[in-house]
Amino acid sequence: MQALNNIITRRSYRVFKDDPILKSDLNKIIEVASNSPSYTNTQPWELAVVTGKNKDKLTGELLELAKMNAPTSPDIPKPESWPSVLEARSREHGKRRLEILGIERSDKEGREKLRLMNYEFYGAPCALFFFMDGSLGEWSVYDMGLFTQNLILAAHSLGIGSCIQASVVDYAKEIKRFLNISESSKLLACVSMGYPDPDAKLNLYRSIKKKPEQFVQWYE
């Protein structure tokens, strides 16, 4: 029952308090996630945990790049388009996040401020980077997703919130250089992690989930 509730109540947070996460808690979360399933038990995951001065320095570098819209180099190419139903959901997500903050679609400055928050890890004290060997393909990406979600759920069970971010890893080349990680490694995602600020407007945002009737077919 506890596990079900943990899955149901997990959500992305986008404003965090400064309070650091205990290293013992981070170790526990990672240890729990290491029990994840993977294709023929290959366990492709490699993890960089960035906190303290290193996180502040990296934030500075990423913000600089994002502010000047420097050319990006994601290891997984961004989707160029979505099927229309998914596109509609993505737009709805963007629109509702602006609405919660009272930002008009025409307010370029407000929208840019919101975009840049990604590169500050939404103020989280910890940024996690998920890597795998550069030779690996789609099945390993699948494994990485399972590992990431388990890590996020483990954190959530300790009251630690998170946000997965593809935007940050647009600057994969620069992040790998900063972390001294081989250029040939694939950087899949960043997860910002910390204690959510309960008073922040942006944290009031809740995504809308489709109902099982919309995606399940039963063959009985």
Ligand SMILES: Cc1cc2nc3c(=O)[nH]c(=O)nc-3n(C[C@H](O)[C@H](O)[C@H](O)COP(=O)(O)O)c2cc1C
């Ligand atoms: C692969 C992936 C990439 C994401 N990238 C971002 C991102 O760059 N910035 C952000 O604020 N949220 C990002 N998210 C969070 C999604 O917006 C969020 O999971 C979705 O809206 C559902 O909301 P929920 O996590 O609260 O259930 C990402 C989520 C996933 C799974």
